[in-house]
Amino acid sequence: MTLTQLEIFSLVAELRGFTLAAHRLGISQSAVSHAIKSLEQELGVELLRRHQSQVELSDIGEHLLLRARAMLGLANTLRQEAADARGMKRGTLRIGSFGPTSSIKLLPEILRHYRQAHPGIEVHIDEGPDRQVIQWLEERRIDLGFVVLPQERFDTFALIEDQMVALLPRDHPLGKRSALSLKALCDDPFVLTEAGSSELVSRLFNAARLQPNIRYRCSQLLSTLDTVSRGDAITVVAESSLPDTPEPGYVKIALTPRVQRQVGLAVLDQRQASPAALAFIELATHLHSR
Incomplete structure (x- = not known):
């Protein structure tokens, strides 16, 4: 089992298709199919059910997807901590945002300062309803998200x-x-x-x-x-x-x-958050504690 296989599995599950995942990754569809087949053979279970052009997760696939994303998150944290030792010159940060409050009123200023401080960090922003951001956090699709507080299931940081x-x-x-x-x-x-x-x-x-x-x-x-x-x-x-x-x-x-109404940032577990995520939280709370 490799991290590449888990990344492909996670992306196929998210996009519900081998072709879309192949386009996103810039590899052939056969390479995606081979990675999934090899992973299923190693685990001895069917992770995905194929239905013409779309796929859906099996019951065990849904369960193992959460484990796979947790492993990928920890691997990203490991990379981030290594990058942090080098001055955090590279890395990826996935942010979930809802509505104009976070996407228009909060994010632009925070991102402007964040890019100045950490220009090598690639930031991905997914936008959706507030309940969608909560789901993304639970499924580990994002590293942190803007949420309406309180949210007792996460580690949270109030902003406004x-x-x-x-x-x-x-x-x-x-x-x-x-x-x-x-x-x-x-x-x-x-x-x-x-x-x-x-x-x-x-x-x-x-x-x-x-x-x-x-x-x-x-x-x-x-x-x-x-x-x-x-x-x-x-x-x-x-x-x-x-x-x-x-x-x-x-x-x-x-x-x-x-x-x-109080809006803040949330992470699934602050102890496992990447340095890039922690740096974003520190900057955001500093900007909005003025």
Whole structure:
């Protein structure tokens, strides 16, 4: 068993295809197939089931994939620690990011300083809903991720705090209020943003034993803002996720009682995190402790 075989297995499982994995790795499809077959023969189990152009993990394949990614993560940490001894001139850092708060408000400044300090580190950024970032962390697809705190299953590092606000169309009858309760937001059509803090919004209503009238679900915040601006629905979002628009088509109103949101970084296990990941965390916390 080799790390190359495990890397190929992990990529085939992620992309659900031999051809896509071969293109990503820059090798032939036959080389990918040979690596998987050799690994299956050595382990004595079927890792992947082939279905025409796509593949899916077997039950044991799903279990062993987590082990394989853990081994690859430790191997990457080993390489990073060796690189750290040489001044961390080379390496890879995989980051998971959700919504405008992390992807637009936080990441650019952190990455600018990080590239200056560690120009040899190759940074990969995967973007998805907050729950997707959690899953990527658990599956070891990323080294660290931006998350909404608290997250007790990970080692976390707080960065910023903002508040949740209601967004209403500019001409909405409640638009002149200084604050709104969650109950006041349950009658109108509601649009839920799948990216960002959708899990937090759902938990807020559930904790209050309320049910918003969800009529729309948008994968991106910009689509949500457009839906509100057209007068089709109202919503609840994090204040720091809103763009700096001179005259938006919506009004922003605080919730009562106030609902704070904290965003930070998370790693599966700080003790096993690579030097590149730890350097990113140290820089990010330093920048946002000012």
